[in-house]
Amino acid sequence: KEIGPGGSFITVKHTISRMKTEAVMTKMADRDARTIWEKKGALDIQSRAMNRVKEIMSKNTAPLIPPDVDAKIREAYPGLVEGMLEPIP
16 A cells, blocks of 8 residues: 555565565676666676686685595596586487
8 A cells, every 4th residue: 555556665664674585686696776787897697607607716725525536536437527428328
């Protein structure tokens, strides 16, 4: 009843108080106004995701599996890490 035709729920106190807990926005989503988004380079979600991948990949991280396990996997599946496996027919 608060919002009539042409109104917007976004300005209602009830909506605003629940936005941070009820709405789901990924870190890849852009929350800026269009003019600000354009000034920042107008990156779409794929471009933002690729930039994030490059950022993660550029960091020197510790191995996720022990070296001996890594060696066993590479021995059991030659070409796996290099992406040289043949597709399954």
